[in-house]
Amino acid sequence: MKRPPDLVEPSHPLHPTQAFRRLPLAARPFVRLDSLAVWESDTRSLPPALGEYRRQLRRFAEEVLLPRRDDGDSNQHGSVQSEVLEAAARAGLLSDLLPRPIGTTPLRRMRHSLVFQQSLKMEELCAACAGLGLLIGAHGLGTMPLILSTDLALLRRELWPLYRANAGGRPRLLAYAITEPGGGSDVEDADGARRYKPGCVARRVPGGYRLNGRKIFISGGDLAHAVTVFGALEGEGMESWTCFLVYHDAPGFSRVRNEIKMGQRASAATELLFEEVFVPDARVVGPLRAGWALNRATLNISRVPVGAIALGIARGAFEAALGFVNRHSLAGRPLIHYQEVQLRLAQMQIDTSAMRGLLWQVSRSWAPTQTQAATVKVFCSDTAVGVCRAAMDLMANHGASYAGAVEKSYRDARLTQIYEGTNQINRLAVVEDQLEAWLALG
Numbered sequence: 046m047k048r049p050p051d052l053v054e055p056s057h058p059l060h061p062t063q064a065f066r067r068l069p070l071a072a073r074p075f076v077r078l079d080s081l082a083v084w085e086s087d088t089r090s091l092p093p094a095l096g097e098y099r100r101q102l103r104r105f106a107e108e109v110l111l112p113r114r115d116d117g118d119s120n121q122h123g124s125v126q127s128e129v130l131e132a133a134a135r136a137g138l139l140s141d142l143l144p145r146p147i148g149t150t151p152l153r154r155m156r157h158s159l160v161f162q163q164s165l166k167m168e169e170l171c172a173a174c175a176g177l178g179l180l181i182g183a184h185g186l187g188t189m190p191l192i193l194s195t196d197l198a199l200l201r202r203e204l205w206p207l208y209r210a211n212a213g214g215r216p217r218l219l220a221y222a223i224t225e226p227g228g229g230s231d232v233e234d235a236d237g238a239r240r241y242k243p244g245c246v247a248r249r250v251p252g253g254y255r256l257n258g259r260k261i262f263i264s265g266g267d268l269a270h271a272v273t274v275f276g277a278l279e280g281e282g283m284e285s286w287t288c289f290l291v292y293h294d295a296p297g298f299s300r301v302r303n304e305i306k307m308g309q310r311a312s313a314a315t316e317l318l319f320e321e322v323f324v325p326d327a328r329v330v331g332p333l334r335a336g337w338a339l340n341r342a343t344l345n346i347s348r349v350p351v352g353a354i355a356l357g358i359a360r361g362a363f364e365a366a367l368g369f370v371n372r373h374s375l376a377g378r379p380l381i382h383y384q385e386v387q388l389r390l391a392q393m394q395i396d397t398s399a400m401r402g403l404l405w406q407v408s409r410s411w412a413p414t415q416t417q418a419a420t421v422k423v424f425c426s427d428t429a430v431g432v433c434r435a436a437m438d439l440m441a442n443h444g445a446s447y448a449g450a451v452e453k454s455y456r457d458a459r460l461t462q463i464y465e466g467t468n469q470i471n472r473l474a475v476v477e478d479q480l481e482a483w484l485a486l487g
């Protein structure tokens with residue numbers, strides 16, 4: 046595409062490219078013009094192990110997810126899901142929360158936080174397709190309570206065989222089940238939990254527990270090989286919440302139905318039923334009554350990659366809009382030649398860069414605070430919806446049509462404001478964390 050004729054050419058003496066050449070040599074290290082695409086310059090700014098990983102992820106997303114995006118969106122149970130999961134398993138993306146030899150993450154990448162690795166992964170996958178991205182990413186959420194239990198015997202016995210199968214290209218997914226028909230926010234927020242009567246209950250029996258209850262909206266619940274499911278001990282409240290590992294073939298476990306949802310459709314949200322499911326003591330994850338702590342700790346980690354899902358969706362919408370304004374003309378002028386369009390593009394890029402800046406800053410930590418995790422989740426998901434809306438504005442009819450792909454981004458982005466705690470619940474998490482500090486300033 047030719048440059049807009051009314052903008053100053055890079056060869057003009059007033060263009061910064063030329064102007065900066067007139068600066069004294071000693072001043073030059075302090076100024077920099079970057080004509081590289083932001084993705085490329087951001088990738089170059091990463092430590093080598095992460096930069097290389099980001100490039101691999103982008104290749105994987107463009108080769109495996111992008112061509113299957115529309116099929117995945119229109120059919121939750123097609124061959125698309127199995128093809129994608131097999132490819133993800135072979136690429137090591139379903140066994141990457143632990144280093145080699147148990148997991149598939151190279152040791153040199155493990156010098157950087159898991160949160161950073163997962164955030165890079167979710168942005169790249171979700172820039173191609175957030176539904177297929179979530180299909181892969183929700184497995185990490187299901188795995189996190191096992192990792193956080195730090196119970197080496199449990200990890201060796203239960204996670205290692207699953208990871209071995211995954212690394213061999215035979216997908217074995219884990220799903221994470223907290224939400225109940227009577228409790229969404231109440232199982233994510235201490236105030237609600239204090240008053241909530243748990244719907245999923247474990248009764249003590251010889252050698253283990255019998256689990257009864259229902260969980261809803263469980264991502265990947267339809268395909269999960271096993272579920273990390275949270276329930277209260279019989280006769281006790283949420284303080285007794287405990288995490289149990291239930292395999293798909295356990296008698297009494299069934300998958301009731303999948304929701305018909307507005308976005309991220311390639312990943313099903315499934316209702317799961319537990320009827321007198323026996324869970325042996327050896328499959329209690331973490332100490333008894335440590336379920337609430339495992340849940341809150343898992344969310345503090347996973348809310349950051351959820352911000353990355355939102356960022357990936359926003360970037361995908363921005364790139365789709367860029368392609369469109371380069372290809373389409375209005376009154377004989379390419380859309381990208383209109384200043385109003387350029388300003389919209391600049392704002393979309395500013396918004397996605399701000400999301401990434403915050404996300405990467407928080408991702409450097411192995412242990413993001415509750416405030417940091419909730420801040421990333423709320424900021425990125427709210428901003429992503431705005432970027433997708435801007436993409437739809439720019440693309441007009443094409444934005445509203447399925448072929449334009451941004452109506453899907455818009456639907457996909459909206460869900461990131463809801464899951465891992467609605468954004469209101471995430472704001473409450475900031476209040477919970479910060480209230481003492483705020484009061485101290487009064």
Ligand SMILES: Cc1cc2nc3c(=O)[nH]c(=O)nc-3n(C[C@H](O)[C@H](O)[C@H](O)COP(=O)(O)OP(=O)(O)OC[C@H]3O[C@@H](n4cnc5c(N)ncnc54)[C@H](O)[C@@H]3O)c2cc1C
Nearest residue numbers: 221222223224228229230262263264464465466467469470
């Ligand atoms: C696509 C998708 C995937 C999901 N995946 C999973 C999964 O894998 N595993 C899982 O366990 N769950 C999952 N969920 C569930 C998700 O985490 C919950 O849906 C979410 O927490 C909202 O719960 P709810 O609908 O019951 O809202 P409710 O709790 O009924 O809340 C209703 C409204 O009240 C607001 N609200 C609630 N309490 C307060 C308060 N104290 N102050 C102010 N406002 C408040 C909420 O923000 C919301 O606007 C998923 C959901 C979706 C949509």
